[in-house]
Amino acid sequence: MRAGIIWSIFKKEVLDLIRDKRSIIGVILIPLIAMPLLMGGVSVFMASRMKKVTQETVNIGYLTAEEKAHMSAIFTEVDINWVLIKREDIAQFLKDKKLHFVAEFGTENSSEVYTFHYDKANTSSDLKYRKLRSALADYENVLIKEILVEHGVPDNIWDTVMVKIENIASEKKMKSMFLAMLLPYMLILITMSGASYPATDLSVGEKERGTLETLLAASILRKEIVIGKYLTTVLVALVSSASSLISISLTFRLLPSSSQFAAEISFQTMITAFFAILPVAMIFSALVFAIASFAKSMKEAQGYIGPLTMAVIFPAMVSIFPGFEADMSTVFIPIVNISLLLKNIILGDVRGYYLIITLLESFLLAGFFIIMAFRLFDRESVIFKGE
């Protein structure tokens, strides 16, 4: 293979893609602008909605004035609009969303019984219920303490079992938790989608446009064509993942510190994460290129790549699921190991062996898929499939 020829192919493909509006939008603009807008927007919107929902007046229906008087004394901290209703109207009021709850109070075997009728599928009612439940728990504590004192039991009996938590995680690490769960999954998917467009455009797209035949008749090796196009695909996938890495990190950094999503990752962490995403770009570029070469049209290629993306989503999501750790049980599982490695990089908790095995395995896998692409590109039945 000749480096000069590969360089010529690479340069031409990069120029071609730079001039393609679709690739610029898909590879740079969407990860750079749309993703943070989406994430930042969702985060800010969720926070504001949560605030609104938890602060707004709770409409509670009651059946008797006595019940209302008793319950109002408990829920003093909650802004409540009390509405007197009849028992037979309970369901209708809740259905019509005129009330968040209908609350009943009674006694049973010397216990105070509070019954809340509400639509549990209604998120707003459910969030408000938590507030009411918390107020009731406080009331219950006070009541129990009074009873204990009445019976001559010291009220520190409550402290018979005490639990103390010494959190060794730094505040920064705690703040990075959400980002560490989400970013690997997003980066892997963005890298894959970043590789998909150029890989299909440069392989089956060239077949469709009728330019591949002339390239095959030029004084070059097919391996040189594959490598030149593959390197272009890797570059585009990396640009795409770097754009998202930067924009997502900035978004999380710019979120108000009060937000549960606010996080800060250092420049060094970003660089390490970028290098960890390199094998993902290499694997997907080779795999998608091989698959797309096999297709006879862009449409057929997309039909193959769709299920592949679905197959990648689950292993990429392990960074979100609890119970998956970066240890010997996961280090040999492709994508899972990269997802967990990225998570640990963001949390600042990388183990050397995990990093080395993950990178080595990923490079081997990428090599395997490149060889597969070489073989497919060498097969006349594949190159001229459908003619």
Add this chain to the structure above:
Amino acid sequence: MLEVKDLWKRFKIPKKGIVEAVKGASFTVTPGRIFGLLGPNGAGKTTTLRTIATIFSPSKGDILYKGKSIFDDKLAHRKRLGFISGNTGVYDRLYPEEVATYFGRLNLVEDHLIKSRFKEIVEMLNMGDILKSRCGKLSTGEKQKVSIARMLINDPEILILDEPTNGLDVISSRTIVNFIKESKGKGKTLVLSTHILSEAEYLCDDVGIMHKGEMLYSGDLKELRSSYKDIPLESVFFKLVGEEI
């Protein structure tokens, strides 16, 4: 001299099994003469031309150029080869000069030669007015001119032209036909495939008539015509394939 000797090409096609696209084709192409490969769609012309361009490897048989098998050193063969077809696309987002330069570099032509040759080609094909447009904005005929420029940038000795006037208007076709004649005058080895028999009659010195993968005749066009008492080539073709007009 380009010699195609007992060329066979088989493809394994899913659900169809083995398909023989070319069945023992033999012919000789002499420099300075135009060899026309004639036949209807599916006759095996494109497969034969792609094999001459070493895009395909033969299932059996060989192709010799200047007495040596072209498959012994495919890269060297491709360096002296220009290939174009009626369906050849150009890179829509590149300018004509960028397309030519790209292929020049792939064929290891030095940059100063690419520049001077491109200038000559632009003059020859009268394509000065399209240089500032990206290929995607060009008409079919203009795109074909870019393809020819791309093909000629490495100054090839052998020109493989697979239905080069396919889909072109009269004026663009005329440019291509003139270019083919000019190339003949320069002593190039020319293989032209077409299903337009009037075009073949006008351009070709030698012809090979293919039908269903078989070479029914190969040799001098005039001799073929005279052996059929100078009836039109189309009638000769139908007589050869054994079908009524």
